[in-house]
Amino acid sequence: MTTPATLPPTLYPLGDGIGSVSLVQHVGDDKMIVNAARTSFGGENDFPLDDRDEKLIRYLLRHQHGSPFEHNLITYHVTCPIFVDRQWVRHRVGVSKNERSLRYTEAEEQNYTPREFRKQAPSNRQASVEDDGTLDQAAAAAVWAEAWRQAFGAYGELLRLGVTREQARGVLPLSLYTTSYYTFNVRSLLHFLALRDHAGAQHEMILYARALAELAEPLFPVTFREWRALHSGG
Numbered sequence: 149m150t151t152p153a154t155l156p157p158t159l160y161p162l163g164d165g166i167g168s169v170s171l172v173q174h175v176g177d178d179k180m181i182v183n184a185a186r187t188s189f190g191g192e193n194d195f196p197l198d199d200r201d202e203k204l205i206r207y208l209l210r211h212q213h214g215s216p217f218e219h220n221l222i223t224y225h226v227t228c229p230i231f232v233d234r235q236w237v238r239h240r241v242g243v244s245k246n247e248r249s250l251r252y253t254e255a256e257e258q259n260y261t262p263r264e265f266r267k268q269a270p271s272n273r274q275a276s277v278e279d280d281g282t283l284d285q286a287a288a289a290a291v292w293a294e295a296w297r298q299a300f301g302a303y304g305e306l307l308r309l310g311v312t313r314e315q316a317r318g319v320l321p322l323s324l325y326t327t328s329y330y331t332f333n334v335r336s337l338l339h340f341l342a343l344r345d346h347a348g349a350q351h352e353m354i355l356y357a358r359a360l361a362e363l364a365e366p367l368f369p370v371t372f373r374e375w376r377a378l379h380s381g382g
């Protein structure tokens with residue numbers, strides 16, 4: 149298991165200094181992927197990655213031979229709004245999670261507020277588009293802030309009345325930040341990125357997916373290069 153000597157920076161995908169992704173640890177490298185694939189015919193080796201290895205990674209990705217990519221692990225520490233996390237947990241295979249509990253701890257006043265509000269996409273019912281100048285950003289921000297103030301105030305009031313944390317949290321909004329460790333294997337990470345760094349995905353989720361990729365790419369450079377080439381039609 150490798151913990152980088154120089155810790156990679158924490159990334160702040162939402163630009164508010166709260167929502168964050170950090171690399172905690174990783175296991176394996178591109179060579180492990182080719183060795184896992186070559187064990188079929190006893191062809192593993194300890195030599196540095198060469199052209200044949202890179203060609204094999206390309207072949208595995210193109211032909212969806214996924215299992216050799218499952219022996220590498222990447223653990224992230226993630227702070228994201230609950231509405232992002234709720235999409236994240238839909239990824240059931242090859243993704244492990246442990247999350248801070250609001251039964252054990254009191255919620256902190258950490259609320260995601262979009263820096264810019266977006267509009268509903270005209271042609272895709274679940275997508276969003278940038279404001280074309282017709283959205284009253286200040287009014288939207290004021291409504292958001294007031295909703296948060298009311299909700300967080302009600303949470304505090306319930307706690308003061310003696311209501312248990314596990315019930316009081318029920319009044320908190322989806323914009324509340326939550327913190328988890330997430331561990332992916334490389335196969336599940338690439339699957340996640342294909343679905344979540346995609347035009348059809350939620351804007352904030354795309355930003356998180358890109359942060360995951362930015363931290364993982366230097367650890368598996370050939371895999372990411374070939375995967376990107378494949379996904380750009382190359």
Ligand SMILES: Cc1cc2nc3c(=O)[nH]c(=O)nc-3n(C[C@H](O)[C@H](O)[C@H](O)COP(=O)(O)OP(=O)(O)OC[C@H]3O[C@@H](n4cnc5c(N)ncnc54)[C@H](O)[C@@H]3O)c2cc1C
Pocket residue numbers: 238239240241242336339343344348349350
């Ligand atoms: C843009 C977008 C919009 C979405 N909108 C909605 C929505 O409106 N409502 C909603 O509920 N979800 C929605 N989702 C979630 C989506 O349906 C998936 O649950 C999520 O993307 C996880 O994908 P997955 O199942 O492939 O991943 P994983 O759960 O990690 O599974 C990985 C792969 O394992 C296989 N697999 C996993 N479980 C099974 C199984 N039970 N049976 C057979 N094969 C299995 C499949 O091949 C699957 O692709 C959306 C996702 C995206 C990206």
